[in-house]
Amino acid sequence: MENKRNYVIDFDSTFTQVEALDILGEISLNGDKNKSEKLEELKSLTDRGMEGGLSFRESLVQRLKLLNAKKEHLQPLIDTLKTRISTSFVRNEAFFIENKEDIYIISNGFKEFIIPIVQELGLKADHVFANDFVFDEADNIISFNKDNVLSSNNGKVEQLKSMDLQGDVYVIGDGYTDYEIKAAGLANKFYAFTENVERDSVLQKADHITPSLDEFLYMHKMNKAISYPKNRIKVMLLENIHPDALKMLKNEGYNVSIYTGAMDEEELSEKIKDVSVLGIRSKTQLTKKVLDNANRLIAVGAFCIGTNQIDLEECLKKGVAVFNAPYSNTRSVVELAIGEIILLMRNLPDKISKMHDGNWDKSASNSFEIRGKKLGIVGYGNIGSQLSILAEAIGFDVYYYDLVEKLALGNATKCNSLEELLKNSDIVSLHVDGRKENKDLISEKQFKQMKKGVIFLNLSRGHVVEIEALQQNIESGKVRGAGIDVFPEEPKTNNDTFQSPLRNLPNVILTPHIGGSTEEAQVNIGNFVPGKIIDYINTGGTTNSVNFPNLQLPILENAHRLIHIHLNRPGIIAKINKILAAHDINIVGQYLKTNETIGYVITDIDKAYNTEVVKELKKIEHTIKFRVLY
Numbered sequence: 001m002e003n004k005r006n007y008v009i010d011f012d013s014t015f016t017q018v019e020a021l022d023i024l025g026e027i028s029l030n031g032d033k034n035k036s037e038k039l040e041e042l043k044s045l046t047d048r049g050m051e052g053g054l055s056f057r058e059s060l061v062q063r064l065k066l067l068n069a070k071k072e073h074l075q076p077l078i079d080t081l082k083t084r085i086s087t088s089f090v091r092n093e094a095f096f097i098e099n100k101e102d103i104y105i106i107s108n109g110f111k112e113f114i115i116p117i118v119q120e121l122g123l124k125a126d127h128v129f130a131n132d133f134v135f136d137e138a139d140n141i142i143s144f145n146k147d148n149v150l151s152s153n154n155g156k157v158e159q160l161k162s163m164d165l166q167g168d169v170y171v172i173g174d175g176y177t178d179y180e181i182k183a184a185g186l187a188n189k190f191y192a193f194t195e196n197v198e199r200d201s202v203l204q205k206a207d208h209i210t211p212s213l214d215e216f217l218y219m220h221k222m223n224k225a226i227s228y229p230k231n232r233i234k235v236m237l238l239e240n241i242h243p244d245a246l247k248m249l250k251n252e253g254y255n256v257s258i259y260t261g262a263m264d265e266e267e268l269s270e271k272i273k274d275v276s277v278l279g280i281r282s283k284t285q286l287t288k289k290v291l292d293n294a295n296r297l298i299a300v301g302a303f304c305i306g307t308n309q310i311d312l313e314e315c316l317k318k319g320v321a322v323f324n325a326p327y328s329n330t331r332s333v334v335e336l337a338i339g340e341i342i343l344l345m346r347n348l349p350d351k352i353s354k355m356h357d358g359n360w361d362k363s364a365s366n367s368f369e370i371r372g373k374k375l376g377i378v379g380y381g382n383i384g385s386q387l388s389i390l391a392e393a394i395g396f397d398v399y400y401y402d403l404v405e406k407l408a409l410g411n412a413t414k415c416n417s418l419e420e421l422l423k424n425s426d427i428v429s430l431h432v433d434g435r436k437e438n439k440d441l442i443s444e445k446q447f448k449q450m451k452k453g454v455i456f457l458n459l460s461r462g463h464v465v466e467i468e469a470l471q472q473n474i475e476s477g478k479v480r481g482a483g484i485d486v487f488p489e490e491p492k493t494n495n496d497t498f499q500s501p502l503r504n505l506p507n508v509i510l511t512p513h514i515g516g517s518t519e520e521a522q523v524n525i526g527n528f529v530p531g532k533i534i535d536y537i538n539t540g541g542t543t544n545s546v547n548f549p550n551l552q553l554p555i556l557e558n559a560h561r562l563i564h565i566h567l568n569r570p571g572i573i574a575k576i577n578k579i580l581a582a583h584d585i586n587i588v589g590q591y592l593k594t595n596e597t598i599g600y601v602i603t604d605i606d607k608a609y610n611t612e613v614v615k616e617l618k619k620i621e622h623t624i625k626f627r628v629l630y
């Protein structure tokens with residue numbers, strides 16, 4: 001017979017996402033002019049206590065002194081904590097309700113706020129073992145009950161000893177004191193819970209690292225909240241991807257690991273073996289060799305705009321969907337373009353540089369307002385069209401030219417040819433894509449068509465402009481000012497020198513391909529890409545995938561969804577349906593989209609499937625990947 005199981009769970013940063021005393025500090029120190037320094041100190045004391053660097057009691061004494069808290073601060077603290085219960089705990093409420101007799105919260109925090117929070121998930125007040133505050137007559141929190149064993153240095157161990165739990169004991173927590181229970185021989189296993197914080201010294205001591213409660217429940221065959229184990233979905237993020245992305249993917253219950261740098265082909269080929277989702281930026285090359293090792297890979301997130309670093313066709317052949325963030329930095333590029341146009345119209349690059357050399361050159365000659373000037377936008381895509389709107393709002397007269405038919409926004413005027421646009425515009429700004437036909441789109445012939453004294457901007461792609469032609473036209477004065485962010489050859493790293501014939505020319509702004517590089521764009525990318533990946537995993541939806549046929553799918557209720565990816569050959573959908581019919585399975589919805597390489601079929605069925613059906617579907621000739629969603 002299986003042993004009875006007892007679950008000992010920590011509170012701060014495990015049951016909740018935060019340290020309660022940090023939040024109490026936010027509340028009690030409101031109005032204190034040294035609030036931010038005190039909060040920093042509070043955090044450092046907490047961490048040192050957690051990691052074992054400072055004795056627990058000493059850390060507590062010092063923290064309470066700093067807090068200067070009162071009884072009236074406790075209710076707002078409780079209200080905040082209720083909203084900050086760990087996501088995987090909330091998701092698995094059923095586990096708490098069903099096992100409440102065997103779950104104990106053992107914490108060095110305080111009962112006054114722990115009990116109301118754990119009761120939210122159905123736990124029992126008398127299963128909470130924690131400290132208690134001592135108040136003075138004016139309801140100030142002045143100390144803690146020193147007789148409570150949990151206020152002493154080895155408190156959790158002593159508490160467990162006195163409880164004498166029968167059966168197996170599993171400890172889940174993020175702190176060193178949680179590990180100490182196991183070290184004292186009072187628990188079978190210690191699970192380091194990393195959903196909210198990761199402490200190296202604690203991870204080293206853990207029997208298992210548990211990125212979410214789902215992982216723990218899965219290991220003990222108790223997961224109910226999700227019908228397929230999301231925690232088995234291993235996500236690997238490289239190249240310092242924004243923390244928002246990490247948070248979103250962790251909140252979904254995936255098992256996420258992060259690396260700050262890129263990996264070379266060899267290392268990646270090794271590390272990718274058990275990875276389901278890979279997140280990269282522009283430095284990691286996802287080659288055929290790497291993909292040949294990626295047996296579990298289902299999706300790649302390119303946390304950037306370009307996808308040249310990824311062998312998209314090979315991904316397709318292996319049934320790996322690739323997502324990127326094509327629009328996340330459009331606004332950033334547009335703002336820079338507008339800023340540069342204004343600077344160039346006022347001849348500011350030269351004026352600024354003269355000032356730095358000590359030369360005072362006060363004059364209005366050759367300085368112009370942008371109001372009423374003709375801005376010619378070449379390429380009316382995401383960036384071009386947004387520039388059109390913003391530019392018009394500040395007084396430009398906007399013209400645009402695009403290869404494909406595009407509706408004019410606002411009062412913009414469409415040009416029927418590039419030549420027409422170039423002849424008319426006071427300012428020419430390029431926003432075309434990087435297709436190879438666009439090489440040298442602007443060369444001597446096009447500069448000839450432009451007005452004398454034109455302002456010229458390229459924030460699109462380097463090879464679109466013939467750089468020597470631009471150089472000559474700046475030198476001749478035909479181009480009165482230029483803003484260039486992209487170059488035919490760009491340094492590979494920040495340590496390489498930038499070589500270009502455009503250096504040191506008059507009234508020229510040169511920038512190191514940073515048109516889209518802003519903090520906001522990084523946040524947008526960090527949110528956009530995980531959203532697409534989560535949607536793909538949860539519904540099979542491929543909207544905006546770079547390589548997969550794009551399908552937008554409804555969220556399913558009371559049905560099962562089968563996802564079949566195959567080489568694009570005739571008759572496969574008929575084979576799928578034949579197998580389902582043979583098993584008397586009714587199809588409630590079916591979606592198909594193909595491209596030249598693959599076919600992507602989603603079939604929703606209203607009846608439980610058995611392993612036999614799944615086996616047969618997988619066996620269909622030309623199947624690349626098969627996945628059951630619910």
Ligand SMILES: NC(=O)c1ccc[n+]([C@@H]2O[C@H](COP(=O)([O-])OP(=O)(O)OC[C@H]3O[C@@H](n4cnc5c(N)ncnc54)[C@H](O)[C@@H]3O)[C@@H](O)[C@H]2O)c1
Binds near residue numbers: 326515
């Ligand atoms: N500087 C940066 O940091 C930065 C950041 C983001 C994007 N970009 C670049 O900006 C450019 C525009 O990006 P986007 O998101 O707006 O792209 P997009 O694909 O939405 O728009 C490009 C538009 O250009 C049109 N086009 C292509 N070739 C043309 C041609 N020869 N003549 C006229 N129109 C043509 C297309 O039809 C399309 O409408 C891209 O080259 C992109 O790589 C640069």
